Amino acid sequence: MPAEQMLADGLIDRLGQAESSVKIKYGDQVYRSGHAIRNYHEAVADVMTELKDLGLVQHLHEIVGVGHRVVAGGEEFSESVVIDPQVLQDIRDLKDYAPLHNPVEAEYIDVFCKEMPWATQVAVFDTAFHQTMPAENFLYSIPHQYYEKYGARKYGAHGTSVRYVSQRAAEFLGRPLDQLKMIVMHLGSGSSVTAVQNGRSVDTSMGFTPVAGVTMGTRSGDIDPSLLQYLMRKLKITNFDDIITMLNQRSGLLGISELSADQRDLEAIEDEDPLAKLALDIYANRVAKYVGSYAALMNGVDVLVFTAGVGENAGARQGS
Numbered sequence: 001m002p003a004e005q006m007l008a009d010g011l012i013d014r015l016g017q018a019e020s021s022v023k024i025k026y027g028d029q030v031y032r033s034g035h036a037i038r039n040y041h042e043a044v045a046d047v048m049t050e051l052k053d054l055g056l057v058q059h060l061h062e063i064v065g066v067g068h069r070v071v072a073g074g075e076e077f078s079e080s081v082v083i084d085p086q087v088l089q090d091i092r093d094l095k096d097y098a099p100l101h102n103p104v105e106a107e108y109i110d111v112f113c114k115e116m117p118w119a120t121q122v123a124v125f126d127t128a129f130h131q132t133m134p135a136e137n138f139l140y141s142i143p144h145q146y147y148e149k150y151g152a153r154k155y156g157a158h159g160t161s162v163r164y165v166s167q168r169a170a171e172f173l174g175r176p177l178d179q180l181k182m183i184v185m186h187l188g189s190g191s192s193v194t195a196v197q198n199g200r201s202v203d204t205s206m207g208f209t210p211v212a213g214v215t216m217g218t219r220s221g222d223i224d225p226s227l228l229q230y231l232m233r234k235l236k237i238t239n240f241d242d243i244i245t246m247l248n249q250r251s252g253l254l255g256i257s258e259l260s261a262d263q264r265d266l267e268a269i270e271d272e273d274p275l276a277k278l279a280l281d282i283y284a285n286r287v288a289k290y291v292g293s294y295a296a297l298m299n300g301v302d303v304l305v306f307t308a309g310v311g312e313n314a315g316a317r318q319g320s
């Protein structure tokens with residue numbers, strides 16, 4: 001590539017909700033639209049239309065490559081790969097490692113491969129950055145053969161973001177990344193905390209799947225597994241998948257507040273609604289505990305980095 005230039009960046013917010021919105025920044029202009037986008041098929045169609053309407057491309061054939069962020073790559077994918085039908089199948093097969101993400105990401109990849117068959121499609125795995133974690137941090141305290149036979153271990157997630165923001169933070173500070181101890185808080189609808197020592201991930205809060213770690217928008221974070229057995233009996237649930245769905249989709253800020261998974265909604269009413277306030281307090285508490293433990297793990301910390309929707313916009317609350 002002779003020169004790299006960012007033409008635009010954008011975000012589709014609140015996908016699937018009535019008030020979804022599109023924001024695209026290009027040059028010194030910002031395009032915003034507030035129409036409802038119901039699902040990822042509509043999201044892809046929308047992005048392609050906007051790219052042309054805003055004159056960012058004359059024709060979609062100008063796009064020669066598409067990068068796809070994929071959450072789980074297991075131990076198979078420790079770096080980015082060009083997607084072929086086998087890789088796409090592997091991404092689907094890793095659905096147990098990221099049940100909320102890999103199946104949807106595979107669908108996006110499929111749509112883009114069909115819409116832009118001329119473009120090279122590349123998968124960039126969140127888990128790849130965390131492959132540097134030492135065994136004492138990525139192994140669970142369960143019989144070792146389950147790791148050897150079934151890959152039962154911590155993989156983490158958000159590594160694509162953490163790799164990038166830790167490099168940018170070092171650049172901002174004008175200090176060499178390989179001499180810094182950082183804690184990166186990626187706080188979005190999914191949230192994680194990662195200890196980055198000398199530019200390498202040494203430990204991270206998400207686990208075998210992204211349900212582990214800190215409290216999130218709809219995910220529980222860490223929990224005692226015996227409580228799940230107890231709840232199954234109390235709720236007369238026989239299928240463990242239903243419990244996992246509850247932990248992934250009906251817990252976190254949404255479960256505690258019984259109102260919303262979105263920090264913005266909870267902040268708007270926290271003075272009147274005790275459960276909204278409690279949800280925000282629990283969230284901040286879990287993040288703080290991971291930060292403390294990673295500072296101890298690295299024997300100090302030079303830099304705290306806040307990123308993603310909550311981290312960038314409401315980081316002060318987490319920081320305090």
Ligand SMILES: Nc1ncnc2c1ncn2[C@@H]1O[C@H](COP(=O)(O)OP(=O)(O)O)[C@@H](O)[C@H]1O
Pocket residue numbers: 187188189190217261262263264308309310313314
């Ligand atoms: N101004 C804001 N204040 C507090 N939270 C915000 C704000 N803007 C976005 N968020 C939070 O960020 C979340 C989205 O995070 P983001 O990193 O953009 O996406 P995702 O985690 O879904 O990939 C939203 O669910 C919302 O809770």
Ligand SMILES: CC(=O)OP(=O)(O)O
Pocket residue numbers: 071101126157158188189190191210
């Ligand atoms: C892994 C993960 O939680 O990703 P996201 O924040 O995009 O949901």
